[in-house]
Amino acid sequence: MHDASLIRAITLDLDDTLWPIWPTIEKAERALQDWLRPRAPGAAALLADAEARMALRRQVVADRPERMHDLGALRREMIRRALERSGEDAALAEGGYEVFIAARHEVVLYDDARQALDFLSARWPLVALTNGNADVRRIGLGAYFRAAVTAGDSGFAKPDVRIFRAAAELLGLEPHQVLHVGDDSAMDVVGALAAGMQAVWVNRTGAAWPHDGPAPVSVDGLEQLCRLLDLPGAGPAGDAPQSSAAA
Numbered sequence: 001m002h003d004a005s006l007i008r009a010i011t012l013d014l015d016d017t018l019w020p021i022w023p024t025i026e027k028a029e030r031a032l033q034d035w036l037r038p039r040a041p042g043a044a045a046l047l048a049d050a051e052a053r054m055a056l057r058r059q060v061v062a063d064r065p066e067r068m069h070d071l072g073a074l075r076r077e078m079i080r081r082a083l084e085r086s087g088e089d090a091a092l093a094e095g096g097y098e099v100f101i102a103a104r105h106e107v108v109l110y111d112d113a114r115q116a117l118d119f120l121s122a123r124w125p126l127v128a129l130t131n132g133n134a135d136v137r138r139i140g141l142g143a144y145f146r147a148a149v150t151a152g153d154s155g156f157a158k159p160d161v162r163i164f165r166a167a168a169e170l171l172g173l174e175p176h177q178v179l180h181v182g183d184d185s186a187m188d189v190v191g192a193l194a195a196g197m198q199a200v201w202v203n204r205t206g207a208a209w210p211h212d213g214p215a216p217v218s219v220d221g222l223e224q225l226c227r228l229l230d231l232p233g234a235g236p237a238g239d240a241p242q243s244s245a246a247a
Contacts, residue, residue, distance in 0.1 A: 004179075004229060007198065009171045010120055011129040011149075011164070013182030014136070017202050018117075018222075019107040021132070029053075031103035032079070032096055042086025043079070056081060069157035072133045075100060105138045116222035117144040120229070127167050129180065131157045131187065146171075158184075159191025168197070181225060185209065189216050200225060 015021035029047070036044035047053050060077045067073045079100075080093035120126055121144040128136050128148035136142050149167045151157035156166070168175045175196035182188025183202045190211060192199040201209075201218040202225065209215035219225045 006177055007179045008173050008177040009125040011127045011167045011178055011180045013188050014128055014130040014134050015132045016183040018113045019109050024104060024107050028100045028103035032100040035099040036096055040083055040088035040092055043082040043088050046082045046086060069151040072152055107139055112222040116226050119226045129167050158187040161195035164192050164195035164197055
């Protein structure tokens with residue numbers, strides 16, 4: 001972040017910024033396996049084996065590199081291949097994916113997330129910017145966001161500068177007028193800065209900056225982010241462009 005007074009909008013990462021992702025994914029994996037077990041026990045057993053599951057994912061990525069940015073498509077293909085490999089009905093893949101994605105949206109927010117969303121959305125337009133397949137509307141957070149830009153929809157995944165610039169264009173702003181906030185030092189911070197945005201690193205673990213060059217502005221959580229941005233005169237964005245609501 002180089003000039004907070006220029007901020008006209010904020011793009012916000014989701015996974016591991018608003019909620020911890022791995023407990024959510026582990027729960028979704030179990031839900032999928034439980035659903036498959038009575039219908040396709042071989043596929044359920046294959047997907048329950050972490051090593052086999054990761055090998056399957058690597059194979060899908062290697063075979064479909066053009067879809068690497070679309071986690072939903074990758075997950076569907078993983079389920080389909082697990083069913084085929086087990087000699088079971090591949091038509092179950094879509095139902096299995098729906099079970100997985102429903103559980104994937106049962107997130108537990110960080111304690112500081114909702115209050116931060118109240119604060120930020122009252123002052124700036126917020127756009128969700130994620131490589132993942134979480135839908136803020138499905139989670140119940142849509143009212144906070146003007147829009148969402150995902151890797152699956154845009155065709156580009158962070159840290160590709162094009163996904164950041166797509167968000168700025170959606171807002172009708174220049175990249176330097178947008179602050180990106182996220183937890184991943186490379187995908188969020190390095191990517192946003194390369195795109196010309198301002199950036200704040202949400203560094204909940206107190207890790208050292210792992211890249212060349214000076215460390216960016218960092219905060220230990222969203223509460224500290226709000227204190228950092230609680231500027232004199234900060235308020236609703238006034239003449240900031242209006243984009244279609246995600247709510």
